[in-house]
Amino acid sequence: MQDSASLPATNVRRNVAMRFAARTTRRAQTGVSAVEFAMIAPLMVLLLFGSAEVSQAVSVDRKVTLAASTLGDLAAQTDRVTCTDLAQLANVTRGVFAPYNATTPSLVVATVALQSGVPKVEWSQQIDSTGGCTNVNSSHPLRVGATVPVDTALFSTNGGIVVGEVTLQYTSMGTSFVSNTITMQERFYFRPRRSAKLCLTGVSSPGC
Incomplete structure (x- = not known):
């Protein structure tokens, strides 16, 4: 039979062992938590930047849509334009992009008219950031003479359709959620x- 005097000592040893085990368990749990955080933290940071990236890309894409609508709508409110007029329209359109960089978008205004019953580009101009106007390049869908898919019922006699186009090369902030550059x-x-048609000074066509 165990001596009653030894019971307190046994209890002390048991309590010490239990406290030691508890401290060891807490340290182990702390270590596991630290490892888990080290593994999860980079993912959380990536998700944060990815969310900001996607949000900005969506916002810019909406501005591209609004800018194209603004450009075409403003051009359709007049009957004849010069390069100076187009530059003024472009300046207003670029204001839509604020606070984003508004100098990089490609802005194109064109008139599409029926030629032998087929909708084709009659004239088109690209307006650069300095206000200069140039013909679009030979591979552009709105190059002069190119066929454009527009319902022929929309055209009046010797009339035309005004086209406003905006293209932006969007540059990513560097996350993997959006490729580095998207169009x-x-x-x-x-x-x-x-008028029945938007005319460009210097270009002769039926109705101008």
Whole structure:
């Protein structure tokens, strides 16, 4: 039979062992938590930046849509334009992109008219950030003479359709959620408000 005097000592040893085990368990749990955090933290940071990246890309894409609509709508409100007029329209359109960089979008205004019953580009101009106007390059879908898929019922006699197009090369902030550079493009078609066709000074065509 165990001596009663030895019971307190046994209890002390048991308590010490239990406290030691508890401290060891807490240290182990702390170590596991630290490892888990070290593994999860980079993913959380990536998700944070990815969310910001996607949000900004969506916002810019909406601005591209609004800019193309604005450009075409403004052009459709006149009957004849010069390069100076187009530059003014472009300046207003670029304001849509604020606070983002508004100098990089490619802005194109064109008139599409029926040629032998087929909708084709009659004239098109690309407006650069300095206000200069140039013909679009030979591979552009809105190059002069290119066929454009527009319902022929929209055309009046010797009339045309105004096209406003905006293209932006969107540059990523560097996350893997959006590729480094993506092309955002939108095109809108409008019937002229003040005449049957929007004419460009220097270009002769039926109705101009």
